[in-house]
Amino acid sequence: MSEKKFPVVFDNHMHLREDGYFMEAVREFARSGGTSFNLVNILDYRIPPVGYYEEIYRRTLRIREKIERETDIKVLVTLGPYPLDFFFFRDAGLDPVEHMKNGLEMAARLIRDGRADAIGEIGRPHFPCDNDVLESSNALLVQSFEFAKDLMCPVILHTEDLGENDYIFLEKMAVKSGMDPSRVVKHHAYPHDLSFKSVLSRSILATRPNVRHAISSEKNFMIETDYVDDREKPGKVIPVNSVPMRAKLIMGEYDDSDSILENIFITTPEKVFGKSLTRR
Numbered sequence: 001m002s003e004k005k006f007p008v009v010f011d012n013h014m015h016l017r018e019d020g021y022f023m024e025a026v027r028e029f030a031r032s033g034g035t036s037f038n039l040v041n042i043l044d045y046r047i048p049p050v051g052y053y054e055e056i057y058r059r060t061l062r063i064r065e066k067i068e069r070e071t072d073i074k075v076l077v078t079l080g081p082y083p084l085d086f087f088f089f090r091d092a093g094l095d096p097v098e099h100m101k102n103g104l105e106m107a108a109r110l111i112r113d114g115r116a117d118a119i120g121e122i123g124r125p126h127f128p129c130d131n132d133v134l135e136s137s138n139a140l141l142v143q144s145f146e147f148a149k150d151l152m153c154p155v156i157l158h159t160e161d162l163g164e165n166d167y168i169f170l171e172k173m174a175v176k177s178g179m180d181p182s183r184v185v186k187h188h189a190y191p192h193d194l195s196f197k198s199v200l201s202r203s204i205l206a207t208r209p210n211v212r213h214a215i216s217s218e219k220n221f222m223i224e225t226d227y228v229d230d231r232e233k234p235g236k237v238i239p240v241n242s243v244p245m246r247a248k249l250i251m252g253e254y255d256d257s258d259s260i261l262e263n264i265f266i267t268t269p270e271k272v273f274g275k276s277l278t279r280r
């Protein structure tokens with residue numbers, strides 16, 4: 001008897017690089033039952049700061065093209081300035097705000113042209129930093145929400161760990177900018193974040209305890225590996241096959257597994273991204 005499979009198994013946050021495991025990782029994801037994922041541009045500070053975003057985005061789009069040419073995997077693409085880029089440009093003696101705004105505008109153009117699907121991962125450094133960094137990061141967030149309103153696309157957040165008041169602050173920021181706050185996604189959220197009174201979407205790291213805890217909340221969420229393609233640190237953050245393996249866990253442990261999987265892999269991400277997660 002063949003193993004039961006769910007038709008859509010979507011990893012909401014994955015990083016790949018051409019000099020990493022790349023297609024080996026994609027094929028492992030597919031062999032395990034994965035069907036689609038959100039490819040987020042990965043930082044590479046070996047690239048010169050002038051022309052940085054052009055090269056990062058070019059690489060990311062080239063990766064998507066190769067995957068969709070050689071496999072049946074559906075790839076969504078998220079492009080945008082990473083919060084730590086602030087320090088990269090500043091250390092190079094350049095104006096980080098100007099360069100990150102240029103990167104955001106470039107990402108918005110690619111989304112408008114139909115070549116990418118979301119802005120991100122954008123936000124604030126995940127560690128304590130000076131007020132000027134926070135203020136600049138928040139200003140860039142406002143601009144990303146304004147672009148997302150016009151583009152009708154999601155914004156994927158990279159931030160410090162958030163409390164309920166932080167979620168409310170970001171939700172109000174999105175609403176004030178005119179975008180639908182449910183299309184703002186807290187990447188690397190925790191299951192307990194689902195108890196907060198906020199309509200921001202949450203993407204939970206796909207560990208076994210996290211997935212079980214998130215399901216018990218009876219709230220909507222997506223799951224992710226935040227896989228970082230690094231031959232020197234295999235499996236960072238968690239292995240590339242983790243989301244498909246969690247789908248199998250759900251099918252094995254829950255009587256209502258089909259409705260749970262439909263919420264995680266179809267209903268919630270298709271509402272956030274506004275597009276189908278299956279190849280046509």
